[in-house]
Every structure is written in C-alpha cells, then in structure tokens.
Amino acid sequence: MFDPVCPSTLLPLRFADKWAGMVIRCLEHGPRRFSELRVTLRSVSAQSLTTSLKNLQRDGLVERTERTGPVRHVEYALTPLGRSMLPVIAALCAWSDAHWEELLDAREAAATA
Known part of the structure; x- marks a missing residue:
C-alpha cells in the first residue's frame, strides 16, 4: 500500500479524503x-x-493524545470505529x-482519448 506503484492509488472509491485509508x-x-x-x-x-x-x-476514526513528561509529544491512534475500517480497506486493496x-488500461485509454 505504501509502494509508489501500489494499486490502492487507483481506487475509484475514496472515503474521508485522499490519504485517509493510508493513515x-x-x-x-x-x-x-x-x-x-x-x-x-x-x-x-x-x-x-x-x-x-x-x-x-x-x-471518530482516530484519537489524538498529548503525552506529557520530559519530552512532550502527540500520538495518534485508531479508535474502535477506526479499527473497524481495517477489513473494509483490506477488501478495497484486494479488489484493486x-x-x-x-484500471490501468481504462486510465490509459482515457488519457489518449
């Protein structure tokens, strides 16, 4: 999925925004x-x-937590709702x-039309 030539970048269906699934x-x-x-x-x-x-x-898919201590930082984690998206994303990746x-043929045909 994180490879520049991953099929997920061709996915015609998107939710939230372009990068949500990868996040x-x-x-x-x-x-x-x-x-x-x-x-x-x-x-x-x-x-x-x-x-x-x-x-x-x-x-409600991700939660942000500020950590205090000697080194302050922010962490992001999936909520239970966000975790429920994992099988959906896996299915979309498998379909892609x-x-x-x-998908490549269709995009190439559209580019030359």
Whole structure:
C-alpha cells in the first residue's frame, strides 16, 4: 500500500479524503507520532497529513493524545470505529490488486482519448 506503484492509488472509491485509508493503515499496529507518520507517508505533505488527521478525528476514526513528561509529544491512534475500517480497506486493496490491469488500461485509454 505504501509502494509508489501500489494499486490502492487507483481506487475509484475514496472515503474521508485522499490519504485517509493510508493513515488508517499506518495506525493499524498502534499509536504513532506525527513525525513517524510522515516517514511512512513520505509522499504526503505535512499540511495534507494534518488535514487528514483532523478529518479522521472529526469522524471518530482516530484519537489524538498529548503525552506529557520530559519530552512532550502527540500520538495518534485508531479508535474502535477506526479499527473497524481495517477489513473494509483490506477488501478495497484486494479488489484493486485483482483489477490492477483493467484500471490501468481504462486510465490509459482515457488519457489518449
């Protein structure tokens, strides 16, 4: 999914925003800091990532937690609702993978038309 040539970028259906699915997948294995998300999602601008995180928080899919202590930082984690999106995203990724060639052919045909 994080490979530049991943079929998920061809997905005709999107929810929340362009990067939401990738953010949710990044948080699949536990909380992450903004800077950790930026490393994994290197093609996403800081502004777009911030917008995605805010939209996902608004929709109840991600929670933001401020950690205090010697080093203060913010972590993002999936809520139970956000975690419920993981099988949906996996199904969409599988569909994209199964129809990769058809999607590429359609886009190429549209570009030359």
